Amino acid sequence: MAEPQALESLSRRERRKLEVRGRILEAAFALFEAGGVAATRVADICERADVAEKTFFNHFPTRQHLQRAIAEIALEELLADIEQARTLPGSTAERLAHLFKNIAKNALDAGPMQREVLAELVQFAHQAGTESEQARQLTDAFGALVADGVARGDVTRADDPDTLTDALLGTFYALMLNFANLEDYPLRERAAAAARFLGRAFAGERS
Helix, strand or coil, X not given: CCCXXXXXXXXXXXXXXXXXHHHHHHHHHHHHHHHCCCCCCHHXXXXXXXXXXXXXXXXXXXXXXXXXXXXXXXXXXXXXXHHHHHCCCCCHHHHHHHHHHHHHHHHHHCCCCHHHHHHHHHHHHCCCCCCCHHHHHHHHHHHHHHHHHHHHCCCCCCCCHHHHHHHHHHHHHHHHHHHHHCCCCCHXXXXXXXXXXXXXXXXXXXX
């Protein structure tokens, strides 16, 4: 989303385009949360956003483009959650516990759309065999949390920080993919257990 100062430098036409795009996204969010992604028609989104279908497809050529735009917003929120966890007092293990608890809560509170959005987020954030900006953003964010712990002295130096970052990122991906694809997956419990495991491993506890 553009900052106010950036918006001021845009032409009226560009501001109008951003405003319409924002309305479409807001409408899609509301309908996806109420009934899920698959059950929501483009026509329903257009009616709620008060735009013509032609206008919709000017902004989002396919439904996949729309879902990816929503996944990008979800990624921005996740990055903000990681950054917020880095500011908390306490140990790295406590920060991980807070972060994973928050990730699970947000996923469970978001309604029917969240499983599909999370699957899309993981798919576009880390495409096998390719480098993507989103994958780099996630890696850097989780890596910064690991680096904080190394600097504070409560994360082991026995393992390379990149290895610890990969473990943290892989755990996040596994949780999200399981939640997205397994109907009865106990996300809250598994996220808490994963955070405890990572906290012990990062502290160098091997037992």
